[in-house]
Amino acid sequence: MASFKEFSESITKSQAWKSIFRHGAPNNARNRVLVVLMNVFLHLHPIRMKKSGVRMSFTWCMGGLTFFLFLVETVTGVLLMFYYRPTAEFAYMDIIALREHVPIGIMREVHRWGAHSMVITVWLHMFRVFLTGSYKPPREFNWGIGVILLVLTLLLSFTGYLLPWDQLAIWAITVGSNMARATPFLGHEGPGASFINTVMGFDVVHAGSDARFALLAGRLVGEATLLRFYVLHCIFIPLAASVLMAIHFWRVRKDGGISGPL
Amino acid sequence: MPTPKFPESENAITRRDFFNWVVVGWAGFAAAMGGFLTAVGRLFFPNITFEPPQQFKAGFPAEYAVNKVDERFKKRYGVWIVRNERGIFCLSTVCTHLGCTPNWLEGEAKFKCPCHGSGFYSTGINFEGPAPRPLERYKIGRSEDGQISIDKNVKYQFEKGQWNDPNSFLELA
Numbered sequence: 543m544a545s546f547k548e549f550s551e552s553i554t555k556s557q558a559w560k561s562i563f564r565h566g567a568p569n570n571a572r573n574r575v576l577v578v579l580m581n582v583f584l585h586l587h588p589i590r591m592k593k594s595g596v597r598m599s600f601t602w603c604m605g606g607l608t609f610f611l612f613l614v615e616t617v618t619g620v621l622l623m624f625y626y627r628p629t630a631e632f633a634y635m636d637i638i639a640l641r642e643h644v645p646i647g648i649m650r651e652v653h654r655w656g657a658h659s660m661v662i663t664v665w666l667h668m669f670r671v672f673l674t675g676s677y678k679p680p681r682e683f684n685w686g687i688g689v690i691l692l693v694l695t696l697l698l699s700f701t702g703y704l705l706p707w708d709q710l711a712i713w714a715i716t717v718g719s720n721m722a723r724a725t726p727f728l729g730h731e732g733p734g735a736s737f738i739n740t741v742m743g744f745d746v747v748h749a750g751s752d753a754r755f756a757l758l759a760g761r762l763v764g765e766a767t768l769l770r771f772y773v774l775h776c777i778f779i780p781l782a783a784s785v786l787m788a789i790h791f792w793r794v795r796k797d798g799g800i801s802g803p804l
Numbered sequence: 805m806p807t808p809k810f811p812e813s814e815n816a817i818t819r820r821d822f823f824n825w826v827v828v829g830w831a832g833f834a835a836a837m838g839g840f841l842t843a844v845g846r847l848f849f850p851n852i853t854f855e856p857p858q859q860f861k862a863g864f865p866a867e868y869a870v871n872k873v874d875e876r877f878k879k880r881y882g883v884w885i886v887r888n889e890r891g892i893f894c895l896s897t898v899c900t901h902l903g904c905t906p907n908w909l910e911g912e913a914k915f916k917c918p919c920h921g922s923g924f925y926s927t928g929i930n931f932e933g934p935a936p937r938p939l940e941r942y943k944i945g946r947s948e949d950g951q952i953s954i955d956k957n958v959k960y961q962f963e964k965g966q967w968n969d970p971n972s973f974l975e976l977a
Contacts, residue, residue, distance in 0.1 A: 713919065717902040748957070750858075756848040760855050762882075 586791040591799035604667035611660040618653040628772035630765040633707035664695050676801045684793040694783045701775035716763050722754035729753045856880050862952040873908045892974040894954050895928045896940040938962040944974045
């Protein structure tokens, strides 16, 4: 009978194993470096950081919690997509069905609570970064990325708000999207719109051609709006946020670790 | 050390030519991307929307009772047609506070917005709640067959003095 050593070596020396792990056990300095260098997730982490920099009282773990909540939203969101149809005929009934007769349909509530929590943690993360002065050079670029991520988080909440397709959703988006009327130059009630129309000699920017129309796919919140917000909510904004988060984490590493003075 | 010789050919490209072509290439690429992104931007403005038309006929003046607010076009076109002793005007159902739809309360003779409680007289003038200005009026006139015609593309705002415009009010002799 083969010894355990032979058995384990038959695994660790197999082609499959070696195609995944390009280095030996991390029992020497070289391999320990390779563990980090060869792993995409560890590679985003700082190589080293000050012990004080990761104190809970210092970071509040708010950046990490925000990322955790983004993952929660991704997982629960994908689960909801198995049942939800973004049409005026089905949307509301599918939401009711998720609550009434889908096993662990509580995923919808988790998704909603997670969204609220994420807005709070993003805000607290930003507050912490401000208090610890972690926005100062060389981290000012990453602060800028973070501001865009804040906006994307709010847009995710805004687009998700419409999807239940109840009275609250429709009127909230009707009211909220009225802000787009006042977009400079692109909104028909915003500054510069009348200037463009005067220069061109006819109404270029009007209620049927402005930023709000592009957002709603119409002058009113309707079925086309529902589909448009669904695609923005499930595909476009999460994709943009993911790319920016990768850059955000990478810059944390490149700019000297999580927090605190350099 | 001797300068290395490269074999020359008749269509050899010079350094200057190379960079010129690079510029042409990038300019072409930028133009193509610009055109593509412009086309993508246009994609968000469909040629047809399945909304009610902005212009419509609203029947004959005789169908409207004096000093009544008519709600027959509220759901489909988002307007109230109001008749007083002098004539007829067309009010937008969009609250000037945040854009909800008020309700006409016949008993209290006022428009009341369910969202934040703004109130308007039947003329459209605001008198209570957070609404900062009166309801908007739309262009109103007579079509050739004598029916009332409404054009929602043109609106008249009281605070701009536009309610004096003859097209904002249909005078009935």
